[in-house]
Amino acid sequence: MNHRSRLISPFLAHRRRVLGEGGAGTVQQKLLQKAAAETPVQTAPKRFYRFGHRVNVGGYFVSPKWFDQELLLKEDVKLSAACLQRPDGVVSQANRLFNEEQERQRALVSRIEKIEVILEKPFPTHDDVVLMMNRSISTPYDCAAHISELLRNRSALAVVDGTKSWHMHQPLENSCHLRLLHFKHDDPMPVNYAFWRSCSMLLASVVKRAFKEEHPVAILSPPMSDLAGGSFVVDASIASLPDTWTPTTEELRSFTSLLWDEVTANRHFERLQVSADTARKLFAGDAKRLAQIGEASSSSDTTTFTVYRVGDHIELCEEALIASTGLIGSIFTSAVHRISTPNGGTFYRFQGVALPRQLHINAYAFSLIRDRAKQLNSVGLS
Structure with missing residues (x-):
């Protein structure tokens, strides 16, 4: 054993006596175990809502982790009812029937016939636009898509021949005048x-x-x-x-x-x-x-x-x-x-x-x- 070893060895021996044979790593583990034993374990309240992003009071998206932390701060929180489940068999069956009926009605259109749709002033500075569309296939949504993406995205409802409200995804049946409504329209x-x-x-x-x-x-x-x-x-x-x-x-x-x-x-x-x-x-x-x-x-x-x-x-x-x-x-x-x-x-x-x-x-x-x-x-x- 050289001079340097003789100087270091007593210090190491003393350190081992204080810390134990496992060294510093073992002491850190013991300290962590002791702290864990003394600290009461807090578990998140049972959540009845779905995993995913949520909205707080201010309207910002927050993570589930943040939401759980907020709940832990409130001792009197009792969530009693809200719980999300996938649709049961009755709902699934109804949706299957809806899809089948939708496909059946689309298959009834075996011949493509053209109709003339006069789109009334899609924008205030534009004139009326004449579109050749497909009977029982084309919808007001399709008509708006032919003009611009802005018109398609903002149009919420259609009016056919000036009187009848028409759903944007409802196929047009005959030649008509079409007006597309949005939330800033003159008649909202x-x-x-x-x-x-x-x-x-x-x-x-x-x-x-x-x-x-x-x-x-x-x-x-x-x-x-x-x-x-x-x-x-x-x-x-x-x-x-x-x-x-x-x-x-x-x-x-x-x-x-x-x-x-x-x-x-x-x-x-x-x-x-x-x-x-x-x-x-x-x-x-x-x-x-x-x-x-x-x-x-x-x-x-x-x-x-x-x-x-x-x-x-x-x-x-x-x-x-x-x-x-x-x-x-x-x-x-x-x-x-x-x-x-x-x-x-x-x-x-x-x-x-x-x-x-x-x-x-x-x-x-x-x-x-x-x-x-x-x-x-x-x-x-x-």
């Missing part, structure tokens, strides 16, 4: 009503799949377009929920996050005209819709019904809806109210508020609109 009321109905149907699609399997949801109300109430509404019957259930802030956020997912997915509102027999098959598990179909078809066997689909949700709706969810800008679930019926039953009224993507509003003004939308909207309750 038709598209405003379509926008409100579309948001109502979108909220229904979210509510229907937002609860656990032991809480089946039945949508009671059709898509409604009451503007005076300050919110769009959905009435739903939810089985096995406790009478004291009131959605927490986190649960309302989970509903809102689902709405945002549908908006960013830019899903088309698909329209289909079906017979009474097909309508009964589509709504085989919905007693309320079956009663409505039976009442409407009792006077005539040739009665047809208009159905719309957004995502996996299918609904009866005779009035036109907007082209896609991508036309919706800010959208929030405002409140859920428990309503008692005269016969002793109960249902829940979900309320929301939204703005078209084409329109912009001051943040403070929109906060006032959101606060007002929390009040009970009494449309259809009297």
Whole structure:
């Protein structure tokens, strides 16, 4: 052993006696184990909402990790209901039937015939445009795409021959005058009503799949377009929920996050005209819709019904809806109210508020609109 070894060896021997035979690494592990034993383990509250990006109060996208950290800071957080599940067999069967009927109707067009569509002033500085389109194939959406991408993306609703509202994805049947409406149009009321109905149907699609399997949801109300109430509404019957259930802030956020997912997915509102027999098959598990179909078809066997689909949700709706969810800008679930019926039953009224993507509003003004939308909207309750 050389002179340098004799000087270092006593120090190393002392260090080993203090730290143990394993050296510094073992001490670090022991310190970590000791700290872990002394620190109470915090686990995230059981989450009933879906993995993915969510929206916080300010409207910014936040990660699930951030959301869990926020929940850990609140000891009294109790998430009781909102849980996302994939559509069950009944919904999957209805969507399969919808696809088959859609393909069957498309196959009926065996011969391409031309029609003349006069598009009225697609832009204020433009003249009318004459387009040669295909009967029972071309839609107002196709007509807009022939002019410009801007016109296609902003058009929410069409008007045929100056009187009839026409869905953007509904095939044109004859030569006609066509006017495309957007949210800054000179006469925005038709598209405003379509926008409100579309948001109502979108909220229904979210509510229907937002609860656990032991809480089946039945949508009671059709898509409604009451503007005076300050919110769009959905009435739903939810089985096995406790009478004291009131959605927490986190649960309302989970509903809102689902709405945002549908908006960013830019899903088309698909329209289909079906017979009474097909309508009964589509709504085989919905007693309320079956009663409505039976009442409407009792006077005539040739009665047809208009159905719309957004995502996996299918609904009866005779009035036109907007082209896609991508036309919706800010959208929030405002409140859920428990309503008692005269016969002793109960249902829940979900309320929301939204703005078209084409329109912009001051943040403070929109906060006032959101606060007002929390009040009970009494449309259809009297």
